[in-house]
Amino acid sequence: xxxxxxxxxxxxxxxxxxxxxxxxxxxxxxxxxxxxxxxxxxxxxxxxxxxxxxxxxxxxxxxxxxxxxxxxxxxxxxxxxxxxxxxxxxxxxxxxxxxxxxxxxxxxxxxxx
Amino acid sequence: xxxxxxxxxxxxxxxxxxxxxxxxxxxxxxxxxxxxxxxxxxxxxxxxxxxxxxxxxxxxxxxxxxxxxxxxxxxxxxxxxxxxxxxxxxxxxxxxxxxxxxxxxxxxxxx
Numbered sequence: 001x002x003x004x005x006x007x008x009x010x011x012x013x014x015x016x017x018x019x020x021x022x023x024x025x026x027x028x029x030x031x032x033x034x035x036x037x038x039x040x041x042x043x044x045x046x047x048x049x050x051x052x053x054x055x056x057x058x059x060x061x062x063x064x065x066x067x068x069x070x071x072x073x074x075x076x077x078x079x080x081x082x083x084x085x086x087x088x089x090x091x092x093x094x095x096x097x098x099x100x101x102x103x104x105x106x107x108x109x110x111x112x113x
Numbered sequence: 114x115x116x117x118x119x120x121x122x123x124x125x126x127x128x129x130x131x132x133x134x135x136x137x138x139x140x141x142x143x144x145x146x147x148x149x150x151x152x153x154x155x156x157x158x159x160x161x162x163x164x165x166x167x168x169x170x171x172x173x174x175x176x177x178x179x180x181x182x183x184x185x186x187x188x189x190x191x192x193x194x195x196x197x198x199x200x201x202x203x204x205x206x207x208x209x210x211x212x213x214x215x216x217x218x219x220x221x222x223x224x
Contacts (some may be wrong), residue, residue, distance in 0.1 A: 044156070101212065
């Protein structure tokens with residue numbers, strides 16, 4: 001079965017540290033890729049998405065992600081995190097053949113002030 | 114203001130009592146979808162719809178029904194709720210290519 005793996009379940013960083021959250025998927029066909037953020041008690045918000053073209057995509061709030069097709073990966077990065085980045089982050093993959101979406105289980109990010 | 118509106122926000126019900134969670138969007142989006150969020154499991158897609166009268170099963174459709182009679186509305190129906198459907202539910206919409214706008218969620222408890 002297709003799956004999306006987020007390797008880090010819980011990440012704790014200090015402010016100004018660099019962030020990289022891993023996301024790998026197991027699906028050989030064409031995909032669209034997404035990262036979402038969920039602040040405590042809120043709904044999900046789209047951070048960025050990749051459909052085609054430049055594999056390095058920039059999103060909101062200073063986040064970026066790189067699609068590496070050979071590694072089936074779409075890791076999320078931010079050079080310098082802020083306390084306000086404390087949230088849960090979800091990677092998602094949409095299969096092109098049927099538009100079905102599969103989410104990873106999420107990574108809780110806690111930024112220490 | 115672009116909005117996806119879900120109702121109710123909180124719902125407590127008993128096993129077997131049919132319920133409907135409504136979802137409405139004001140952006141003329143073609144794509145709408147439902148998810149459930151459970152601790153440690155992330156979000157799992159229940160159903161999605163690419164347009165009016167077009168619906169498809171997601172990963173966990175068992176025990177749920179949907180309908181898409183109008184573009185703006187995509188209700189989620191639980192004909193006979195069971196305790197394992199206790200969860201946080203989100204509706205989402207977009208023009209296509211993944212969910213863009215999410216509703217505020219419906220926390221359902223089935224006793």
